[in-house]
Amino acid sequence: MKPTPSIRGGLIPRSAIRKLIPLSKETEKHGIKVIKLNIGQPDVETPPEFWEGVRHFKEKVLAYSPSEGRPEYLDALISYYSRFNLSFTREDIVVSQGGIEGVLYSLIACADPGEDILVPEPYYSNYLGTAAMAQVNFIPFTTRAENGYHLPERSIIEKCITKKTRAILFSSPGNPTGCVYTRAEMELLADIAQKHNLFLISDEVYREFIYGDTEAVSIFHIPGIDDHAVMLDSASKRYSVCGSRVGSIISRNKPFLDAVRALATVRLSAPTLDQLGIANCINTPDSYFIRVKADYKARRDIVVDALSALPDVVCHRPEGAFYVMLKLKGIDTEVFAKWLLTDFSHKGETVLLSPGAGFYATPGLGRDEIRIAYVLECGILKRAMEALIEAIRQFRLL
Structure with missing residues (x-):
């Protein structure tokens, strides 16, 4: 057998x-x-700045990085986000091995097995795999092709919320839809999260790629949301470095981020050379x-x-x-x-x-x-x- x-x-x-x-x-x-x-x-x-950052590594041993991320990379992220009127400190950020690890760690840190995560569908398909790994339930509310996959009215979202609901997970700009939520839509989600005491997990990997006059609104642009907000990001698409597998989890909710840090210690560190390469990408023109x-x-x-x-x-x-x-x-x-x-x-x-x-x-x-x-x-x-x-x-x- x-x-x-x-x-x-x-x-x-x-x-x-x-x-x-x-x-x-x-x-x-x-x-x-x-x-x-x-x-x-x-x-x-991939921009040459990435390869230059890797070549400048002069240490004799390729050692583990700190579990929360190398200081050079954290500082580069802080500088990068300041360009979008977003102010963070090193204590607000934990580096992840790609964006999808950030999703997994966020689900584990905000919900226990058997609890619920609200998600607008269609959503990035690999979210479902992380939900299965975290043993949480995805509770969908549906968006429609006919209106460009923008959010439904508030009542449709709120009727999905129960005592088991712990968070709302979404992406904007959206994968797979390309939908970019308006400021009013982001404010709606923030208000629902505050009213029902939920985490609001915002996947903002495609921030650079917005076309026309559409405004790029981050969850952290919404006032009063700090205790609820979690921002997920990745360098993969920004600098066309999908093989580098470096992302970030950002939150001002200290107990939540402490749980994420604990998870990060289990996998020891994110890739050292990739962090250095991407840190140097801050110099990309x-x-x-x-x-x-x-x-x-x-x-x-x-x-x-x-x-x-x-x-x-x-x-x-x-x-x-x-x-x-x-x-x-x-x-x-x-x-x-x-x-x-x-x-x-x-x-x-x-x-x-x-x-x-x-x-x-x-x-x-x-x-x-x-x-x-x-x-x-x-x-x-x-x-x-x-x-x-x-x-x-x-x-x-x-």
């Missing part, structure tokens, strides 16, 4: 973003090029972000302009991040995404996408939605949209 794995381990959901990668590899074995728009891995070049944001805006417009003209398609123009959540009326996107890899090609190419159901907690929702990450150069995206439009046409004829 073989020992069997735990029930808990078997309940951890696979990432909706990566689950079709094995199928895409099989497709490529048959000579078909797969354009990968399933994952937020930008092709934008503004011209880098201006160019990168212009590139993403052009990519967004290629995707939205191509798809929004199709019949029975809802394709809201995202206000931020670099994702489009596409609604394909009458199409089961779980089936469609697999069909793209098993039965379709256009001029020798096909597209890898993320089916929408994996971004929802409510069973049945998202089955007609699909996420597109517009992280590749414009020429490739144009080919991808040409292939996708042809695929939608053919699939509707089946």
Whole structure:
């Protein structure tokens, strides 16, 4: 007999973003090029300041960093946030191994097993995995494609709150929707958190990537929220260093952050060289972000302009991040995404996408939605949209 794995381990959901990668590899074995728009891995070049920071490391031993983060990195974060009218001290910050560890630690620190976390759906699919690891329940309230995935009215949110509710978790700019909450929406969430004595966990990883005149509002821009607010961040997308796995958890609630620090001691430290590289990225010129944001805006417009003209398609123009959540009326996107890899090609190419159901907690929702990450150069995206439009046409004829 073989020992069997735990029930808990078997309940951890696979990432909706990566689950079709094995199928895409099989497709490529048959000579078909797969354009990968399933994952937020930008092709934008990492700024040279990151590599300079790593090269400047002169210590003779690559030792552990302090569990809460290296002082150089904490100070660089403090300087960075000051540009957004956000004032923090070292005592307000704990460095995490990527943004997703920040989510996990925050859930563990704010809720006990069996308690509830409110989350607007669709949400970043890997949130669900961290909830399973923390053994907390996700209680969703649904946002709609038709209004750009902005928040529903207050009563819909509040009716989800019970004695077991401990926090509200959200992202803005949003993954997978690209929705950027207005100041009024952030104030609404803050008021609900204060009224019901909840933590408010704000994932602000995509802060740089807001298009047009939309205002970038942090949870810490809302007065009176300090005891409730937790801000999650990561350098992965800001500097195109997804492999560095360095993020941060920020809160002025001392007991909460003390619990996070205790968790951080268990995993010892975040990567030393990555912290130094990212700390030096504080010297990245503004011209880098201006160019990168212009590139993403052009990519967004290629995707939205191509798809929004199709019949029975809802394709809201995202206000931020670099994702489009596409609604394909009458199409089961779980089936469609697999069909793209098993039965379709256009001029020798096909597209890898993320089916929408994996971004929802409510069973049945998202089955007609699909996420597109517009992280590749414009020429490739144009080919991808040409292939996708042809695929939608053919699939509707089946």
